Amino acid sequence: MALTGVLRPGHVVLRVMDLDKAVAHYTDALGLIEVARDDKGRVFFKAWDEADHHSVVLRQADEAGMDYMGWKVDSAATLERLAGDVKNSGLVTDTSWIAAGEHPHTGKRFRFTIPTGHVMELYAQKDATGCSTGYLNPEPWPDGLKGMAPSRFDHCLLYGDDLDGTVKLFTEVLGFGLAEEVVAGPEKFRIAAFLSCSNKVHDVAFIRQPMKNKFHHASFLLDNWYEVLKAADIISKRKISIDLGPTRHGITRGETIYFFDPSGNRNEVFAGGYIYYPDKPTVTWTDDQLGPAIFYHDRKLNEAFLSVVT
Amino acid sequence: MKHRIEIVNGSESFGCPADLDVLRAMECLGRKGIPVGCRGGGCGICKVRVVEGPYRTGAMSRACVSVDEQSDGYALACKLFAEGDLRLQVVGKMARCFAGSAGGFHVYGLQGAASQTNN
CATH class of the missing domain: 3.10.180.10 (2,3-Dihydroxybiphenyl 1,2-Dioxygenase, domain 1)
Structure with missing residues (x-):
């Protein structure tokens, strides 16, 4: 494949102060699809054309803002290599590994804080649960979309x-x-x-x-x-x-x-x-x-x- | 039922329905005086201090209004509901957007993209 290394922003985790109102906004108005909730109360969403399990996560908190972004890389070997390169770059702080499964359907993630203070993650595996139109002779867009219905984060x-x-x-x-x-x-x-x-x-x-x-x-x-x-x-x-x-x-x-x-x-x-x-x-x-x-x-x-x- | 909102460090005053937050009430009337940001209690741009009068508040970001500040009358106007006539002091303001370098301090005039350098 020609596109290698870091493939794309795979998830963003946002803090919200009223989870029910936020879920209604991100599903009914923006038009994402809720795919999971976990025992920490987090809600996971994806856009209709995304293959991987989730791309947006909401967490109830007492302040707004972003917890972190996650970046999907092309392989487990790339994850290990880039984690080492990032750690040795002298540019990041607070490096850690997050265990597989901490996000549902997601492998282990390497977490670090970048010079502008934002927390970023790299990961190689997230289950491809599939997009709404499927992959065999698909229609161009699915029925039942709500709101603005973007195709991807x-x-x-x-x-x-x-x-x-x-x-x-x-x-x-x-x-x-x-x-x-x-x-x-x-x-x-x-x-x-x-x-x-x-x-x-x-x-x-x-x-x-x-x-x-x-x-x-x-x-x-x-x-x-x-x-x-x-x-x-x-x-x-x-x-x-x-x-x-x-x-x-x-x-x-x-x-x-x-x-x-x-x-x-x-x-x-x-x-x-x-x-x-x-x-x-x-x-x-x-x-x-x-x-x-x-x-x-x-x-x-x-x-x-x-x-x-x- | 309408309550009167008076901005003490400005010249504005306007009527505010009991079921509408103070910021929306101001915007609906085309009035100014309190800076308008996200309108969701998250950004802190519309921060005010209630000097006088009864009110209640909705959820406001703790990054913008601390527990101490809240008990001292600070609130975000987008989450502030009047339960009587209020006198407010505007605290929030638009922050400078770009700044900082070792070689100079750049401030980008928000109205006209003018720049200046303060050393």
Whole structure:
């Protein structure tokens, strides 16, 4: 296979303050499918086109935000190799192994804290319980979908302080490419990085700001611009707290809308973008063009979009 | 039943139905004064301190309002329900979005993408 090493963001674990309201949001409004609950009270979800057992996990807590992201790698051997490389990189702290089965249908996970303060995991095995259309002569989409019904969990955008250390870890140790970046001032100081481990334009992105371990959004993939507009209808119909959109990003070219779950964690659904190859030159945006870089239609920044994190 | 919400460190006051949180009541009337964030009790942008008046609150992130602060009248306006006329002090504000480096401190003006350097 041509895509090797780290394959994709395989799960994100979010903290919510009212589990029932959160489950209703992520199933009825966003349109994920609940697949399991465990004895710790966690609820596990997947999007309809995902093969592996789960991709989103909610945990009841007294504060909002992200616990961690998990990255699926291509094999057990790669997991061992990358765990060693990450541990020896000098860039991470709090390394540990999480036993197989701690997440249902999931093998052992290597956990570490990256320079921006976020907790990340690598794992090689999660049972492929299958997507909603199956794999033999499948229909293009399944019946019975609810809400926005994205086909997959796509990426997260995270805020933290040591952007340089985190970019070094992802590019030099984990093998990611820098698809796009935002730089500031005549010295071209990097303030944002969009990182890809695949053909996606980003699998994770980071923005430099003073506090460690902040969560900006988890994003889910729709098919096209009309589905983004329909997501906007669902947001209004269900009186969901909207952030902004529908609009297009200059960065990544994505067609997008942002909104909040009932605990204030930001979600995005988007379509479009482009295919990223590892040999594609990095796209650079300068801070004087940050308005259209982030919001291509309005061409100006939005205070809440940049400031509100959990 | 409507209660009067007065922002003491601003010039705004507005009516708030008993069953609507203070932030939504402000937004519905097109009024300003309290910064609007996630509206879900998670981000802390709409933090206020109730100076006077009876109220109840919904679930608010402990990362934004500590137990001590809560007993001292601090609340998130999106989870604040008036049970009488309230006088509020706005505490929360939009944080700077990008900052920090050894070579300079960059602040990105949120309204117009202007940048400045403070050493």
